[in-house]
Amino acid sequence: MGIIKINLLNIRLVVAIIMIGMTGLCFRANGQTEKERTRIKLYFSKLPDGVKKITAGLIAGKGKDMHPVANVEIQFTASAGDSTVVLASIPTDGDGMSILNIESGYVFPTDDEGKTLIEASYKGNDQYRKSSNDVEVADLSFEISFETEDSIKYIYVSAHQVMPDGEKIPVEELDITIGVTRLFSILPIGEIETDENGVAKLEFPNDIPGDSIGAVTAVARIEDHDDYGTVAQQGKINWGIPVSYALKPLPRKLWTDEAPLWMIFSVFIILTGAWYHFFLSIYKLNKIRKIKEEYA
Amino acid sequence: METSSISIKEFIPKLEKPSGKWYLWIGCLIVVVLFGLFALMRQFQEGQIITGMRDNAVWGIYTANFVFFMGLSYAGALISCTFQLLRISWGKPFLRIAELITVSSLVVGAPFILFCLGRLDRIQYLFVHGRIQSPITWDVIAISTDLVFCIAFLYFTHIRDFAKLRDIPDLKVAKWRKKLYRVLSLGYHGAPLQKKYLHQAHDIMAAIIIPTAIIAYSLLSWLFGMSLRPGWHSTIFGPYFVVTATYSGLALLIVIMWIYRKTGKLEAYFTNKQFSYLAFGLVLMTLIYGYFSFSEYITEWYNLTRANSILFAKLFDFSRFGGLEFIHIVFAIVVPLIVISIPWFRTVNSVAFVSLLIVVGLWVKRYLIVVPTLETPFIPIQDTRVEWVHYSPSWVELALTFSGIALMILIFVIAAKWAPIVPVAEVEDVEETAKPKLRFKLTGN
Numbered sequence: 001m002g003i004i005k006i007n008l009l010n011i012r013l014v015v016a017i018i019m020i021g022m023t024g025l026c027f028r029a030n031g032q033t034e035k036e037r038t039r040i041k042l043y044f045s046k047l048p049d050g051v052k053k054i055t056a057g058l059i060a061g062k063g064k065d066m067h068p069v070a071n072v073e074i075q076f077t078a079s080a081g082d083s084t085v086v087l088a089s090i091p092t093d094g095d096g097m098s099i100l101n102i103e104s105g106y107v108f109p110t111d112d113e114g115k116t117l118i119e120a121s122y123k124g125n126d127q128y129r130k131s132s133n134d135v136e137v138a139d140l141s142f143e144i145s146f147e148t149e150d151s152i153k154y155i156y157v158s159a160h161q162v163m164p165d166g167e168k169i170p171v172e173e174l175d176i177t178i179g180v181t182r183l184f185s186i187l188p189i190g191e192i193e194t195d196e197n198g199v200a201k202l203e204f205p206n207d208i209p210g211d212s213i214g215a216v217t218a219v220a221r222i223e224d225h226d227d228y229g230t231v232a233q234q235g236k237i238n239w240g241i242p243v244s245y246a247l248k249p250l251p252r253k254l255w256t257d258e259a260p261l262w263m264i265f266s267v268f269i270i271l272t273g274a275w276y277h278f279f280l281s282i283y284k285l286n287k288i289r290k291i292k293e294e295y296a
Numbered sequence: 297m298e299t300s301s302i303s304i305k306e307f308i309p310k311l312e313k314p315s316g317k318w319y320l321w322i323g324c325l326i327v328v329v330l331f332g333l334f335a336l337m338r339q340f341q342e343g344q345i346i347t348g349m350r351d352n353a354v355w356g357i358y359t360a361n362f363v364f365f366m367g368l369s370y371a372g373a374l375i376s377c378t379f380q381l382l383r384i385s386w387g388k389p390f391l392r393i394a395e396l397i398t399v400s401s402l403v404v405g406a407p408f409i410l411f412c413l414g415r416l417d418r419i420q421y422l423f424v425h426g427r428i429q430s431p432i433t434w435d436v437i438a439i440s441t442d443l444v445f446c447i448a449f450l451y452f453t454h455i456r457d458f459a460k461l462r463d464i465p466d467l468k469v470a471k472w473r474k475k476l477y478r479v480l481s482l483g484y485h486g487a488p489l490q491k492k493y494l495h496q497a498h499d500i501m502a503a504i505i506i507p508t509a510i511i512a513y514s515l516l517s518w519l520f521g522m523s524l525r526p527g528w529h530s531t532i533f534g535p536y537f538v539v540t541a542t543y544s545g546l547a548l549l550i551v552i553m554w555i556y557r558k559t560g561k562l563e564a565y566f567t568n569k570q571f572s573y574l575a576f577g578l579v580l581m582t583l584i585y586g587y588f589s590f591s592e593y594i595t596e597w598y599n600l601t602r603a604n605s606i607l608f609a610k611l612f613d614f615s616r617f618g619g620l621e622f623i624h625i626v627f628a629i630v631v632p633l634i635v636i637s638i639p640w641f642r643t644v645n646s647v648a649f650v651s652l653l654i655v656v657g658l659w660v661k662r663y664l665i666v667v668p669t670l671e672t673p674f675i676p677i678q679d680t681r682v683e684w685v686h687y688s689p690s691w692v693e694l695a696l697t698f699s700g701i702a703l704m705i706l707i708f709v710i711a712a713k714w715a716p717i718v719p720v721a722e723v724e725d726v727e728e729t730a731k732p733k734l735r736f737k738l739t740g741n
Binding site: 255274 | 427428429434437441444445448452455482483484487489490493494496497498500501503504507508511
């Protein structure tokens with residue numbers, strides 16, 4: 001009997017497992033597949049013209065393979081204490097990016113320390129789970145100036161945090177990268193750290209090519225800072241080596257505007273020869289007509 | 297020669313009031329031409345999206361037609377001018393057909409390259425901003441020059457016949473036609489000095505058209521040869537194109553001669569002897585063409601790059617272009633060699649039929665030069681649609697192709713109504729032989 005009981009128990013167990021498995025399969029067959037988890041990458045930048053740029057990138061996936069999610073709404077909010085402001089809802093592009101640019105004059109809600117919590121959230125749908133991310137930033141301002149001391153050129157950068165009451169507090173021990181703009185990117189020329197007054201200086205190299213009058217654009221920048229995000233400021237100065245970018249006239253080649261001379265001469269000779277003979281034969285025909293007149 | 301007693305009066309009935317059949321035939325041809333114009337109008341309205349040409353195959357049947365008709369034109373010029381200069385008397389009866397092939401195929405063929413242009417409204421920029429280094433510019437200059445020369449040459453060969461027609465008092469044609477004959481004959485009365493000047497003008501044009509035709513068709517080949525594409529970038533393309541052109545033109549000449557011989561009862565002018573001579577010329581051209589084709593393939597095949605190997609695989613794959621390649625080789629090389637080389641097969645009808653096969657085979661060859669190469673670029677476009685990679689002609693392209701053929705026939709039919717299809721005055725001069733103009737200084741005995 002004991003053997004029979006065990007067998008019945010086993011049978012029930014097997015049936016239960018099969019039922020659970022079948023149920024799972026039925027759910028899959030009905031299209032109720034597991035939603036993909038999503039993740040938002042959030043960046044805050046303050047551009048040289050004071051525009052604040054908030055960039056959110058939405059990716060989704062089930063395992064390690066994540067892919068961008070296009071054409072879904074990302075909501076941006078700014079909050080401090082009890083105050084929350086919805087900034088905008090912007091759909092993601094083909095790369096899953098949603099970008100919000102805020103004019104320089106706009107004032108975020110801030111707490112006593114001058115900090116704002118920026119949040120980007122996605123509310124999810126049938127395919128993707130909801131997700132959100134936030135970053136707390138304070139308003140940092142750079143000022144860039146150029147001075148020459150004993151024939152040595154210096155770039156001065158002062159960094160201040162702007163408080164809610166408008167007060168500017170110097171930010172010390174801030175690592176700033178200095179570079180000059182080139183055609184496609186920024187060429188780094190040095191890194192400096194601010195002192196207790198929020199000021200740092202860098203000797204400007206003498207071998208940087210500029211435009212035709214030697215003008216260069218210097219950029220002071222911190223990137224993805226924990227408290228301030230990415231902040232950049234720039235200034236223009238004639239400290240570069242003047243370089244003339246006027247195009248030199250290209251030699252006569254097959255691929256330039258002016259053809260090689262031998263080619264022009266060849267075509268000219270061939271065409272002249274051909275058309276000379278054509279007009280010669282027409283001249284002969286004209287003689288036939290004249291003879292007709294004499295004949296008459 | 298049986299044509300020595302030729303008279304212009306023999307051809308008068310063909311030039312006078314046309315029959316109902318003639319009008320019907322003309323009407324049918326005009327309908328086909330008009331349908332082609334309708335297709336062209338649709339292409340202008342809709343753009344090239346209604347053709348089969350896409351990003352990969354930017355050329356198609358239009359370019360194949362362009363090369364084909366240009367080839368016929370150059371061949372006609374080469375044949376007529378060579379026969380004229382060498383005073384080959386047995387060839388005189390068909391010289392007008394050769395000249396008409398030249399002009400009609402130029403008129404029909406040249407526009408086909410324009411149909412490939414996406415923005416035809418900017419065609420004037422080719423002349424305003426044309427670069428002399430560009431093979432396209434060379435081709436435009438060469439074709440327009442050749443067109444003027446060939447029309448002039450065709451006219452020169454008509455002057456004496458126009459004079460004969462002018463002098464027939466009871467010619468039943470419209471008054472304006474008689475007046476036109478009078479104007480176009482330039483007052484030619486057969487005076488020795490007039491004859492001398494006409495011959496000189498004729499010879500000068502013939503002498504200049506031969507190199508012009510060779511240069512122009514070589515330039516056309518360099519449109520392909522100077523492009524870095526698999527199957528095109530070949531040094532043999534210049535002479536290969538000239539040989540192919542001559543071959544196709546000679547074949548078409550035989551076909552048209554056969555048609556006029558049958559329909560116009562011109563057995564006395566297009567004789568067995570002429571067909572026999574031309575058939576030998578044809579078999580010689582077959583051998584030369586076969587040799588050039590083999591040379592082209594063997595050198596490309598021996599130097600296979602990846603793109604070339606893909607191209608070759610396509611050319612001989614029956615699911616792609618293998619069928620067309622088979623038609624080309626059989627029609628243009630194998631059948632002509634067998635039929636013309638073996639006397640038992642060699643008749644006027646078989647030679648004409650084989651010539652027709654050659655014309656078809658050589659059109660297919662032009663298609664095989666253009667399309668498979670464009671479908672096989674060295675660097676394929678990424679993420680393009682599959683249907684955009686492979687070319688197939690649309691109804692618009694086919695309509696314009698048939699319209700071109702109809703226009704060529706129409707030109708022939710109308711030209712044959714204006715003047716005898718056999719150059720009567722030329723044939724009368726059968727006794728004339730080549731007169732060397734150079735003085736040779738004899739030394740010794």
